[in-house]
Amino acid sequence: MGLTGSPDRSTAQARRPSAHGDGRYLLALDGWLADSDGLRADLGPDAETMPESGLIAAALARWGDAALDRMHGQFAIAWWDMAERRLLLACDRTGGRTLFFHRTPGRRLSFAGTVGMLQSDPAVPRVVDPLAVARAGLGISHAGGRTCFVGIDQLPAGHKLVATPDSMAVERYWRLDPHRRVRFRRDEEYVEAARDLLDRVVADHLRGAGPVVAMLSGGLDSSAVAATAARLAAPETVRTLTMRPDPQARRPVPGQSAFQDEWDLARATAALHPNIRAEATPARLDSVEDLLRTHMPLTGRPPVHLLAGAWFEALWNRARAMGAHSMLGGRAGNATLTATAIATRVRPATLADLPGALADGLARFRRSPGRRAAEGALRGLAPPWAGPWLRRMTGRPPAWQAITGLSPDAADGIDADGIWHDAVAGDAGVPFRLRWRLACIEQTWLGSSLYSPLRLRRGVEYRDPLGDVRMAEFCLALPHDQFTRGRQDRFLARRVLADRLPAEVLTETRRGRQLPEWHDWMTRLRPWMAGELDRLDRSSLGRELVDVPRLRASLDNWPTDADAAEPRYHEMMDALGGGVALGVFLRWAEGGND
Known part of the structure; x- marks a missing residue:
């Protein structure tokens, strides 16, 4: 054994x-x-x-x-x-x-x-x-x-x-209790308790980790972990790695809600901690197929994303070269310490859910008053069946089709409509305003489980203190207004981290974007993807599972530049890219190289 x-x-x-x-x-x-x-x-x-x-x-x-x-x-x-x-x-x-x-x-x-x-x-x-x-x-x-x-x-x-x-x-054998509650008399007590817990779980994740290496982005999640690790490890050095876009790639014009290069904000965090030695790692496109084929024997599944592994590959290689056995990060933060109280992707399934949905819609409108917020709040009141019904009435394809290259027969075989409905409805046994956060943390743990074997190839394991059970239990039990209050979103995290992060990181409301050069990389891979679709078409199982004609149409109607590609992100990256990745998996699983 x-x-x-x-x-x-x-x-x-x-x-x-x-x-x-x-x-x-x-x-x-x-x-x-x-x-x-x-x-x-x-x-x-x-x-x-x-x-x-x-x-x-x-x-x-x-x-x-x-x-x-x-x-x-x-x-x-x-x-x-x-x-x-x-x-x-x-x-x-x-x-x-x-x-x-x-x-x-x-x-x-x-x-x-x-x-x-x-x-x-x-x-x-x-x-x-x-x-x-x-x-x-x-x-x-x-x-x-x-x-x-x-x-x-x-x-x-x-x-x-x-x-x-x-x-x-x-x-x-265990699950989070969505009915547990933690209550203090003063706001300051929530901050103190969260700081104590953050220090404790980061310290626990530092044990036996060898050289301390942490991911450091421009957002709150990994910055919280890296800065806390630096405080706890001082005066020992903490090495941080920040992914930067491929310098050779063309990128779209940045939108108002996201930034593409996180290096300046990462350096601002590092500047507050003398023992942080920050380093930028530019993304680099190598052989995607070779990378995918090394992952598949470990996980027994196709990757969800065609290019995510390739984009982060340089980061893992650099951490291994530093002699690290593990790398700290904050992937689960959006569902725990740095969460918002405003639900996304869940809809009220019963009349009993309406009070929670109304409270959520009001919080959404208070955060950013305006027409778009009002429309979002109204959409949030629609039951799970309303969206699919409206799509059928207007002749539009189901929502799940935008994110997958599956053929209609394959989708029917797994009841994709039912799966999508259940995901939007959430767990009816969980209070409505906690459903999204509970689903988010459980999906984070599921993703970690599915891809944890990749550490054996990378030579470095990933450790996430913000996904620790104790952090998840604590944050899920707090009042909603500790996370979103009026126009202040991620309210808890911005207060908790005020003693260890710079003002420009604490006040940043845009999100850092990973793989902004996706269109450039996909363009370089276009001939290879065309060959993969041809091979899929020669496979009976490939034709059964993948909608090859639809993906070929996307490949033929190629966006002229990165800006033109942005509105078609899900079609190109999720459906086309995911379909190609599924084809690579089928060839490997069936033992073929053709």
């Missing part, structure tokens, strides 16, 4: 299966614990000198599966109880580690940290699952726990698998 390895060489010994409880238990661990001191305190004096594997074993022996709720960090574990002949597989709650598994008809269970390693077992088949591929083509939030191969499943974040000689079951 064993798990695939972590890029952190310091944990190699801990990953080997270890015996516990006088030989009754066997533990295999990949990952690390945050707040191991808290677990030691819960276990008592005997745990003071235990390594992390010993802590996990002691916790499981004492509390059973309930111990999983007490563990923070990024980990995947296999726990074998010889006396009970019971196997527990579990992944952490934030998607930092994952496991893939397959069970043969003879009840033999195989598991590994990557799909490729699992498929190296001759008993594990390599058969493409068309329905799973179609769901993956609709986006990560709809992928579930299935890979794109028949019989190979993934254990999502916060889930466990229990196997005995007679049964096997997968279940979710």
